[in-house]
Amino acid sequence: MANELRQSQDRTMEVRGKEALQQEGMRPGWVFRPDVDIVEQPEEYVVTADLPGVGEEDLRVHLEKGVLTIEAQPSVRPEDRWQPIHLEYRIGGYRREFAMSEAVDAQGISARMRDGVLEIRLPKAKPHQPRRIAVTRG
Amino acid sequence: MASFLGRVEPRPEDSWTTFERLRREMQSLLGPAGWREIPLDAPRVFPSANLYDASESLVLMAELPGVRESDLDISVQGNQVVLRGQRSIQYPEGASAHRRERQVGAFHRTVELPFVVDADKVDAVYRHGVLTLHIPKPREHQRRQVQVRAS
Numbered sequence: 116m117a118n119e120l121r122q123s124q125d126r127t128m129e130v131r132g133k134e135a136l137q138q139e140g141m142r143p144g145w146v147f148r149p150d151v152d153i154v155e156q157p158e159e160y161v162v163t164a165d166l167p168g169v170g171e172e173d174l175r176v177h178l179e180k181g182v183l184t185i186e187a188q189p190s191v192r193p194e195d196r197w198q199p200i201h202l203e204y205r206i207g208g209y210r211r212e213f214a215m216s217e218a219v220d221a222q223g224i225s226a227r228m229r230d231g232v233l234e235i236r237l238p239k240a241k242p243h244q245p246r247r248i249a250v251t252r253g
Numbered sequence: 254m255a256s257f258l259g260r261v262e263p264r265p266e267d268s269w270t271t272f273e274r275l276r277r278e279m280q281s282l283l284g285p286a287g288w289r290e291i292p293l294d295a296p297r298v299f300p301s302a303n304l305y306d307a308s309e310s311l312v313l314m315a316e317l318p319g320v321r322e323s324d325l326d327i328s329v330q331g332n333q334v335v336l337r338g339q340r341s342i343q344y345p346e347g348a349s350a351h352r353r354e355r356q357v358g359a360f361h362r363t364v365e366l367p368f369v370v371d372a373d374k375v376d377a378v379y380r381h382g383v384l385t386l387h388i389p390k391p392r393e394h395q396r397r398q399v400q401v402r403a404s
Contacts, residue, residue: 150354150356152354152355153352154348154351156345156347165355166318167382168383169381170380191380191383191385193305194307196308197305197306198305198307199306200304200311201303202303203301203302203303204301204316229319230318230319230381230382231319232382
């Protein structure tokens, strides 16, 4: 019975575009897709994510092989002893990944967390200067 | 700037909301006597709010990421707690949006409780974009402002 319920929950989470997964380095439980804005400016991309309950210490942002990953576990959460009366959101982690289509300057990336909103600035990589290779006569 | 002022797009009922509705119906049948189920608005309203029974008080938690304290108004009247405010998101001129998922605009939510709330005893904390109201069970009947203290 408990198993069946669990399965039906998993299925519905997928329908909502959210997934229940257990990952290395993360606590088990629900994982949700945060709402995200991605805005392009001449010099940079700005990725903004709603991560209610998350402080800067609860967050991991990394860029690897052109994929930007946001992972977080909210630290503002209800106490276990509280009995739910009415629920509109579930407590769980956040995770989202984006493949960056344009090269960004990995060294220049900065992230800032404020009032449960994450803002990541990704400077565009400077276009490669055409390099002339001198050919010397041998 | 995109805006959904005063309304939040409801999502069509999917199996998640069906499941939620069934769960709630079950809960209202099985729930503790004397507690009336609070009517649920459309799924994914802003802000989403959870209500918990912490025995000596009720605890209301609302997800309000990026809402400044100055843009948030919490008031109590009778057995209702009202959350009002707005969230604005501005990007510089000339910026082009690849994705706009974060909701903006004004919000207004009323939470009905099974008792009259004593506004003086409500404790409000806004931290990491979550508003937590501790509402001690019973008393009084007056409309007051509740101060939000920064944590």
